[in-house]
Amino acid sequence: MNANQDTTPLPEDEQALDPRAMAELMAAQRTTVQRSQSRGVRIILGGWAFAWIVGFLALWSGTAGGNPLFTLPGGLEWWIFGAAMAVGVIVATVTGTRMGRGVQGQSTTAGKLYGLAAAASFVAMWLFISALRRHVEIDAETAALLYVGAFVLTVGVVYAVGSAMSRSWAQFFFGLAILLLAIGATLLGAPHHLLLYALVGGGLMLAFTWMLGRSVAAGPGA
Amino acid sequence: MGELDPVIHAPSRLRIVTTLNDLLEEGDTVTFPRLQELLAMTAGNLTTHLGKLEAAGYVSIAKAFEGKRPVTSVAITLEGRAAFRDYRRSLLELLG
Numbered sequence: 001m002n003a004n005q006d007t008t009p010l011p012e013d014e015q016a017l018d019p020r021a022m023a024e025l026m027a028a029q030r031t032t033v034q035r036s037q038s039r040g041v042r043i044i045l046g047g048w049a050f051a052w053i054v055g056f057l058a059l060w061s062g063t064a065g066g067n068p069l070f071t072l073p074g075g076l077e078w079w080i081f082g083a084a085m086a087v088g089v090i091v092a093t094v095t096g097t098r099m100g101r102g103v104q105g106q107s108t109t110a111g112k113l114y115g116l117a118a119a120a121s122f123v124a125m126w127l128f129i130s131a132l133r134r135h136v137e138i139d140a141e142t143a144a145l146l147y148v149g150a151f152v153l154t155v156g157v158v159y160a161v162g163s164a165m166s167r168s169w170a171q172f173f174f175g176l177a178i179l180l181l182a183i184g185a186t187l188l189g190a191p192h193h194l195l196l197y198a199l200v201g202g203g204l205m206l207a208f209t210w211m212l213g214r215s216v217a218a219g220p221g222a
Numbered sequence: 223m224g225e226l227d228p229v230i231h232a233p234s235r236l237r238i239v240t241t242l243n244d245l246l247e248e249g250d251t252v253t254f255p256r257l258q259e260l261l262a263m264t265a266g267n268l269t270t271h272l273g274k275l276e277a278a279g280y281v282s283i284a285k286a287f288e289g290k291r292p293v294t295s296v297a298i299t300l301e302g303r304a305a306f307r308d309y310r311r312s313l314l315e316l317l318g
Contacts (some may be wrong), residue, residue, distance in 0.1 A: 016231045025233055029261075036260060037245075043277045094295040097310025104295070106249040217313070 006172045031216065038216050040099035047091030049205035055084035056148075056198035063144070063191035110165055118158045125150045144190045152182040152197060170215070176209045228312075229278040230309045234271045237261055239257045239280065242298035251284065251295035272296060280305055 037124065061067035062077025072080070096115065100108050129150055132138075138146065160175025181200050185193035230239055230307050241260050245252060275281040280302030284295045299304075 013235075016226075017233060019226075022231070022236060022312055023317055026236055026240050026313075030244055033241050033244045033260060039313050086296070087304055102259075103245065104253075105297075106246065107247040108250070110247075126293045130230050182254040 003177075035216050037099065039136040040095045042212050043095045044092045045205050045212075047095070048088045049202045049209065051084040051088030052205065053198050054171050055081040055204035056194045056201065058084070059148075060191055060194035060198060063194065066191040066194065111184050114162055114165060118162075121154050121158065122151065134147060141190045145193060148193065148197065149182050149186045152185070152201065153179060156182060167173050169206070174204065177204050225312050226237065227305055227309045227312075228307060229274060230237055232271075234261075234267065236309075237263075237273055238268070238275065239302060239309075242281065242296065243306050247296055248300075251297045253295040255298060259294055275302065278305075284288060290315065302303065 017025065057067075058072060058077045058080035061064075061070060062072040062074075064071070096111070100111055121172070126147075127168055129146055132161070133143070156175050156178035159178060160172055163172035163175060178201065181196065181204065185196040187199075230236055234316055238257075238261060241257065242252070245260070254265075254268070258265060261268060262272075269298050272281060272283060280299060282297045284297075286293050286295070
C-alpha cells in the first residue's frame with residue numbers, strides 16, 4: 001500500500017446515502033464476508049459427505065451379508081474407503097488453508113489448534129483400540145462396530161466441541177446428530193451399520209451444507 | 223443524521239469497517255490484498271479511506287517484510303469496533 005504516494009481523488013462514495021440505503025449497504029457487505037467464510041466450510045462438508053457416502057457404501061458392499069445386489073472383490077472395499085477418506089482429508093486441508101488466507105492472529109492460532117486436536121484425536125482413538133486389542137479378544141464383528149463407531153463418535157465430538165469456536169448452534173446440533181448416529185448404527189449392528197453411516201451420515205453432512213448456504217442467502221441483517 | 227459518525231458515514235468506509243468488524247477477532251489482522259478482494263475496491267481508493275479511518279483511530283495499519291516482500295496488515299481497533307457498534311445502533315434507531 002502506498003498511502004503517502006496515492007493521489008487518487010476521493011470518489012463519489014464519500015457522499016453518504018440515505019439511512020436505509022446505508023443499512024442495506026452494511027447488510028450486503030456482511031453477507032459478502034459471511035459468504036466468503038461459509039463457502040469454505042460448505043466445500044469441506046461436501047467433501048466429507050462424498051467420502052462418507054462412497055467410503056461406507058464400499059465397505060458395506062465388501063462385507064458378507066452387506067449389499068444384496070453385489071459384493072466387491074476381497075480387499076477392494078478398503079482401497080475405495082481409504083481413497084474416499086484421502087479425498088476428504090485433502091479437500092479439508094486445502095480448503096481450510098485457503099479459508100484463512102490473509103488473516104493472521106488469534107483466530108488462526110485457534111483454527112490450527114482445533115485442526116491439530118481433531119487429527120490427534122482420530123489417531124489416539126485408533127491407537128487406543130489397537131492397544132486394547134492386545135489385552136482383550138475382540139471378534140471381527142465387534143471390531144467392525146468398534147473401529148467405525150469410535151471414528152464416528154470422534155467426528156461428532158470434534159464438530160460439537162468446535163461449535164464453541166464458531167459460536168454456531170447449528171454446528172453443535174450437527175455434532176450431536178453425528179453422536180446419535182454412532183449410537184444408533186451400533187445398535188443396528190454389523191454389517192448394515194455401514195449403510196447407515198453412508199446414507200444418514202453423508203445425508204446429515206449434505207443437509208448441514210444446504211442449511212449453511214440457506215442461512216447465508218437469507219443474510220445476517222444490518 | 224447528525225448523530226451518525228461522519229468518519230463511518232460514507233459508503234466505502236462503512237463497508238470497510240463492517241468487513242473488519244465481522245472478519246476479524248480481537249488480535250487479528252488482515253492483509254491489504256485480502257481486504258481489497260473482499261471489498262472489490264481499487265488499491266488507491268482503499269488506501270485513501272483506510273488513511274481516514276486510521277487518522278480517526280478506528281483502524282491500525284502495520285507494514286512489514288516477509289522475506290523481501292512488503293506486507294501491509296490492517297486491524298480494527300477497540301475504538302473502531304465501539305464506533306461501528308454506535309453507528310449501527312444509531313442507524314437502526316433512525317430507521318425505527
